[in-house]
Amino acid sequence: MITDRQAMAEPAWDLLVVGGGINGAGIARDAVGRGLSVLMVEAEDLAQHTSSASTKLIHGGLRYLEYGEFRLVREALIERETLWGMAPHIIWPLRFVLPQMNSPRPAWMVRLGLFLYDHIGGRKRLPATETVNLARSPLGAGLKPGAGKAFIYSDCWVEDSRLVVLNAMDAASRGATVLTRTRLVSARRRGALWEAVLADSTGERTVSARAIVNAAGPWVEDVLQRTQDPAQGGAAQGGQARKRGVRLVKGSHIVVPRLYHGDHAFLLQNPDRRVVFAIPYEREFTLVGTTDEAWQGPPAKATISEAETAYLIETVNRYFSADVGTDDVCWSYAGIRPLYDDHASSASAVTRDYVLDLDTDGGAPLLSVFGGKITTFRKLAEHAMEKLSAHFPMAGPAWTAGAVLPGGDLPGGDFDAFVAELASERPAFPHYLIRRLARAYGSRAEQILEGARVPGDLGRDFGGGLTEAELVYLYRNEWARTAEDVLWRRSKLGLHTLPQAAPLIDAFLAGLHHG
Known part of the structure; x- marks a missing residue:
């Protein structure tokens, strides 16, 4: 790795990426591979918050079809097999059992959604949807009596925090400097450059960059505040970007002793039309999630609430024979999703699509990332570089689609x-x-x-x-x-x-x- 002293020797970085989650790491990797000099800073550890608190799926998002998110779903479906090929050690196929028992949706509607899911994303290696009778199939083992028709479809599993680390490692191997436990204190435009003050345990230092990418996730608006110019009465230098908003939604998961045997997962439909996954986890456990709960106040470390725990346990007991209680929860985790605020009426309906907002304000560019999901990080990075292309005409073309991540060359x-x-x-x-x-x-x-x-x-x-x-x-x-x-x-x-x-x-x- 490059030391802090070496990092500060660069007279002016092309790109300062703020945020060491999946989007920041993905953009840093993409940019350095195009020939740009890149400095990525993360205030804590890589993937410390949202990017390690997902349901750990590379998936299209079947339920997003209900909200008309066809562009997002198609892009995510295409990415499944691309990412699988890039990192076959941390990404692998997973079959999902979708029982119709307790379903608030008619079977024809679910099957139509799965038909679209199979055909709009260029599926090549993953198996197509099939229909089974769980009463006569080993896939029904562990479920309560009465399970009948179910649909079986495919998506992929991912070790989410490792995906972030591998992107950061690849970026570093190509020449990027990655500094963890280093936060952005402030940034000011100085003509065609940003002058940014960074701080770590040893103190503060100043760096210059031709552009800043704000990929701070739940803290995206906090970083925008740090680009305000006190000489202009506190007006944000990222003034145009301030028109965009982020809506914070907490998602929580529980881990319980294994509920069933087999390598398949379940997608469980609840009466409120939300869905919950039950997934084999770490050999001995089942991962259950997620919830959608509006986050009030500034972003911070998230923990599961009693209401969320009760909701997930109720879902488990609605479907599985095992009688699960709060004492059976071996571990829980929660993360805050920094969703783009589309003013949807409920947290579940908020778009999972991303918005990239470029602000130049007559000087050095500031690109802010709102929203996104782990499956689309690579395409998001490509789109980010497209947004910045006018400022970096010397940058090379898109390259990440066929490039394996560290360890993926099996x-x-x-x-x-x-x-x-x-x-x-x-x-x-x-x-x-x-x-x-x-x-x-x-x-x-x-x-x-x-x-x-x-x-x-x-x-x-x-x-x-x-x-x-x-x-x-x-x-x-x-x-x-x-x-x-x-x-x-x-x-x-x-x-x-x-x-x-x-x-x-x-x-x-x-x-x-x-x-």
């Missing part, structure tokens, strides 16, 4: 064959560990396993197969600095380790930092 894109090869080379290693490392790091798992003949060669095990060798890799390559970074964003090993592991991991990482 032979033939065949993950299972890669795992089998990796396991055959290390017969002394437990298969679950080999598979987990392959899932997290793809071909780069070799860097962690290099030279190790038995698990003990990887150093101390902190639980769940998390070893010193893996922590060293995460520190050196993935900006991991705390146990929380490792246990809940670079992985979900927090579900598989004891609480006392966290301070030991913190101490080990601190030793790497000071060593």
